[in-house]
Amino acid sequence: MESRLINLLYRDAYYSASDDLSTKEKCIFASMKTEVDAVVLMNGTDPNLDTSFFYATGIPNGLFEGCIAIVTPKKTEVISSELEELSAVTSGVRTAVFESTEHRTKLLERKLRGYRAIGINARELTHANYLKIKKAAKGIKLLDVSQDIENARMLKQPDEIVRIKKACKIATLVADKIPEMVSEGDTETEGAAELNHMMMRLGATGPAFVTAVAFGASSAEPHYYPGQKKLRKGQFALFDFGAEYKRYVSDVTRTFICGESNPRQREMYETVLEAQMAAIDAIHAGVSGKEVDLVARSIIDRSKFRGRFIHSTGHGLGMSVHDPGAISYARDMVLKEGMVLTVEPGVYIKGFGGVRIEDDVLITKKGCQILTPCTKEFRSI
Amino acid sequence: MESRLINLLYRDAYYSASDDLSTKEKCIFASMKTEVDAVVLMNGTDPNLDTSFFYATGIPNGLFEGCIAIVTPKKTEVISSELEELSAVTSGVRTAVFESTEHRTKLLERKLRGYRAIGINARELTHANYLKIKKAAKGIKLLDVSQDIENARMLKQPDEIVRIKKACKIATLVADKIPEMVSEGDTETEGAAELNHMMMRLGATGPAFVTAVAFGASSAEPHYYPGQKKLRKGQFALFDFGAEYKRYVSDVTRTFICGESNPRQREMYETVLEAQMAAIDAIHAGVSGKEVDLVARSIIDRSKFRGRFIHSTGHGLGMSVHDPGAISYARDMVLKEGMVLTVEPGVYIKGFGGVRIEDDVLITKKGCQILTPCTKEFRSI
Numbered sequence: 214m215e216s217r218l219i220n221l222l223y224r225d226a227y228y229s230a231s232d233d234l235s236t237k238e239k240c241i242f243a244s245m246k247t248e249v250d251a252v253v254l255m256n257g258t259d260p261n262l263d264t265s266f267f268y269a270t271g272i273p274n275g276l277f278e279g280c281i282a283i284v285t286p287k288k289t290e291v292i293s294s295e296l297e298e299l300s301a302v303t304s305g306v307r308t309a310v311f312e313s314t315e316h317r318t319k320l321l322e323r324k325l326r327g328y329r330a331i332g333i334n335a336r337e338l339t340h341a342n343y344l345k346i347k348k349a350a351k352g353i354k355l356l357d358v359s360q361d362i363e364n365a366r367m368l369k370q371p372d373e374i375v376r377i378k379k380a381c382k383i384a385t386l387v388a389d390k391i392p393e394m395v396s397e398g399d400t401e402t403e404g405a406a407e408l409n410h411m412m413m414r415l416g417a418t419g420p421a422f423v424t425a426v427a428f429g430a431s432s433a434e435p436h437y438y439p440g441q442k443k444l445r446k447g448q449f450a451l452f453d454f455g456a457e458y459k460r461y462v463s464d465v466t467r468t469f470i471c472g473e474s475n476p477r478q479r480e481m482y483e484t485v486l487e488a489q490m491a492a493i494d495a496i497h498a499g500v501s502g503k504e505v506d507l508v509a510r511s512i513i514d515r516s517k518f519r520g521r522f523i524h525s526t527g528h529g530l531g532m533s534v535h536d537p538g539a540i541s542y543a544r545d546m547v548l549k550e551g552m553v554l555t556v557e558p559g560v561y562i563k564g565f566g567g568v569r570i571e572d573d574v575l576i577t578k579k580g581c582q583i584l585t586p587c588t589k590e591f592r593s594i
Numbered sequence: 595m596e597s598r599l600i601n602l603l604y605r606d607a608y609y610s611a612s613d614d615l616s617t618k619e620k621c622i623f624a625s626m627k628t629e630v631d632a633v634v635l636m637n638g639t640d641p642n643l644d645t646s647f648f649y650a651t652g653i654p655n656g657l658f659e660g661c662i663a664i665v666t667p668k669k670t671e672v673i674s675s676e677l678e679e680l681s682a683v684t685s686g687v688r689t690a691v692f693e694s695t696e697h698r699t700k701l702l703e704r705k706l707r708g709y710r711a712i713g714i715n716a717r718e719l720t721h722a723n724y725l726k727i728k729k730a731a732k733g734i735k736l737l738d739v740s741q742d743i744e745n746a747r748m749l750k751q752p753d754e755i756v757r758i759k760k761a762c763k764i765a766t767l768v769a770d771k772i773p774e775m776v777s778e779g780d781t782e783t784e785g786a787a788e789l790n791h792m793m794m795r796l797g798a799t800g801p802a803f804v805t806a807v808a809f810g811a812s813s814a815e816p817h818y819y820p821g822q823k824k825l826r827k828g829q830f831a832l833f834d835f836g837a838e839y840k841r842y843v844s845d846v847t848r849t850f851i852c853g854e855s856n857p858r859q860r861e862m863y864e865t866v867l868e869a870q871m872a873a874i875d876a877i878h879a880g881v882s883g884k885e886v887d888l889v890a891r892s893i894i895d896r897s898k899f900r901g902r903f904i905h906s907t908g909h910g911l912g913m914s915v916h917d918p919g920a921i922s923y924a925r926d927m928v929l930k931e932g933m934v935l936t937v938e939p940g941v942y943i944k945g946f947g948g949v950r951i952e953d954d955v956l957i958t959k960k961g962c963q964i965l966t967p968c969t970k971e972f973r974s975i
Binding site: 257258259260261262264273274275276277278295296297299300313333335336337338339340341342343344357359402403405406407409410412413414416417418419420422423424433434435436437438439441457523524533534535543563 | 638639640641642643645654655656657658659676677678680681694714716717718719720721722723724725738740783784786787788790791793794795797798799800801803804805814815816817818819820822838904905914915916924944
């Protein structure tokens with residue numbers, strides 16, 4: 214009685230995941246090239262969590278450190294700590310609660326009984342937890358199925374696309390407001406504070422990653438963290454940010470100029486913009502990511518900024534900012550309908566600055582849908 | 595010449611880590627009970643990063659996915675992707691840049707040559723990366739030294755304490771302003787937006803974790819994520835949040851009442867407050883964390899809220915919110931001078947609500963220093 218009551222009381226605060234649960238199990242097993250009876254996903258301590266645990270279970274809330282999901286083609290079960298019990302139960306996932314790590318091992322042993330082979334997600338499982346699973350899975354074969362899980366996760370399901378679109382919508386609205394939110398003299402962290410604030414006022418759970426606001430020469434560093442630098446006239450101001458919404462994220466970059474730009478800055482911007490738009494134009498289901506990367510890269514390498522585009526054109530996006538999938542010179546991957554990827558060429562000149570323009574796109578049969586349709590004009594702050 | 599120039603150009607934007615670098619290597623090897631020539635720390639893809647990579651290298655910026663740190667008693671070297679090169683180099687860490695994963699393996703092989711045994715951090719290393727290190731370390735013994743690393747990280751060094759104190763100071767200032775920032779009718783995510791905004795305006799890089807704002811019955815869930823619930827009169831409003839500052843974090847919880855409290859709510863609050871203050875009073879170097887946990891727990895278990903304190907009294911704090919160390923009934927750990935821990939008893943009643951009061955403390959010889967001295971009065975919003 215009590216737990217039914219809680220369900221009713223909490224229901225409105227939660228995304229009702231139960232409808233989607235079965236589809237994620239189907240997705241994982243449909244793309245499985247290895248024969249396993251179940252997949253065991255186990256979280257370490259934050260930040261070492263397995264994002265596929267949340268993909269498979271659909272649980273939108275909670276941390277779930279040390280918790281385990283056992284996924285079979287028919288059902289997903291969670292072995293949860295008491296701390297996360299409510300999150301698990303109210304998501305409609307079958308849940309067993311462990312009271313101690315020894316108890317957790319026993320529950321896992323019991324649930325794995327009778328299985329001959331289980332899959333693990335080696336790319337997101339800590340080695341320490343691998344050893345724990347191995348111990349509990351006596352006589353059972355452990356096979357790495359992380360590539361199969363990645364293949365499943367690359368093709369976004371309708372409920373995932375809804376959440377990604379919401380995260381993208383939030384970032385789009387924010388991107389267009391940047392010139393009103395940030396001014397000359399503001400520090401990078403102040404700028405980041407304003408962007409995060411607006412994202413959350415629009416319903417984001419939080420920033421998808423450390424909001425990178427980089428002024429001047431710092432914009433040449435792709436994974437920059439904001440500092441106390443103040444925005445000065447003539448500097449690039451690069452904003453790389455995204456919203457998290459029900460565990461799904463967006464990832465947008467826009468580069469502005471403080472005051473007036475000089476010819477070199479304009480040329481950098483125009484080169485990157487041309488490369489980005491050409492890459493987007495080249496995207497459709499069936500094309501190779503390598504080919505799309507080459508479209509963007511060759512535009513930059515034909516310009517005076519040859520060799521200054523030092524990363525891939527794009528990466529998958531979903532439950533994590535670097536989700537499976539890539540538009541990369543280093544990876545021969547065919548783009549498929551339902552994939553969500555970033556398109557983000559850039560040009561970086563050490564000691565001078567960088568320009569990056571990044572959108573998120575959903576691959577369609579004949580092209581792609583731009584999920585972050587904020588302006589790409591070279592705007593001043 | 596170019597790289598020296600960049601160093602000068604970028605210096606002011608970075609924390610100069612070079613002074614502390616040698617101390618971290620010393621700390622790791624001083625607490626090493628296993629004989630190894632080096633420790634190899636390797637990051638997976640975000641969020642599966644090894645926080646000890648950043649502890650050992652002291653690098654304050656960047657993501658460093660797929661990057662490797664090789665720590666010996668005398669030096670730390672980083673094998674970095676080009677994306678993070680600038681972050682690594684400007685932090686004063688010896689850096690080799692890899693151009694492809696094959697190149698990374700070759701660099702690692704070369705650097706490990708001549709070693710007989712290397713340590714790995716199994717608790718934060720993915721199993722997939724464990725296999726990569728194993729392959730590169732042909733004929734070299736791989737030994738799990740994660741417990742040794744934890745032991746080193748538990749005792750905070752002066753430079754770490756400076757950063758933790760700054761993160762705590764930010765959270766303290768925010769906690770005291772909550773009644774002015776959040777009002778009846780606001781949603782949980784709006785509340786979280788305001789807290790995060792103020793933290794960042796005060797210099798935080800971002801929130802240390804998803805800012806948990808929980809109204810009413812949701813406050814009974816310790817790891818709650820904020821939703822669209824609106825604050826109503828008579829409800830608890832629980833705020834669990836922290837600031838990240840140069841990779842170090844704070845973690846504070848304060849619980850308020852919207853409007854007037856009823857006797858049951860007051861009794862819950864007073865019980866938790868009594869337990870929290872008694873636990874803090876019981877802390878000093880040399881005491882067992884288990885004993886401190888019992889002090890808090892027995893106060894709650896003597897009250898009508900017996901059994902409603904469903905987690906440990908505290909956890910370590912530092913580069914991650916759940917850093918090594920615990921004040922827990924489940925762990926026999928002696929508290930030592932220089933440890934930083936949370937003290938956070940709570941009472942949770944499903945369907946009704948929860949109260950938690952959390953401070954961060956630095957263990958001293960004779961007691962502890964409260965790093966988050968914000969008011970603990972039962973205040974109304």
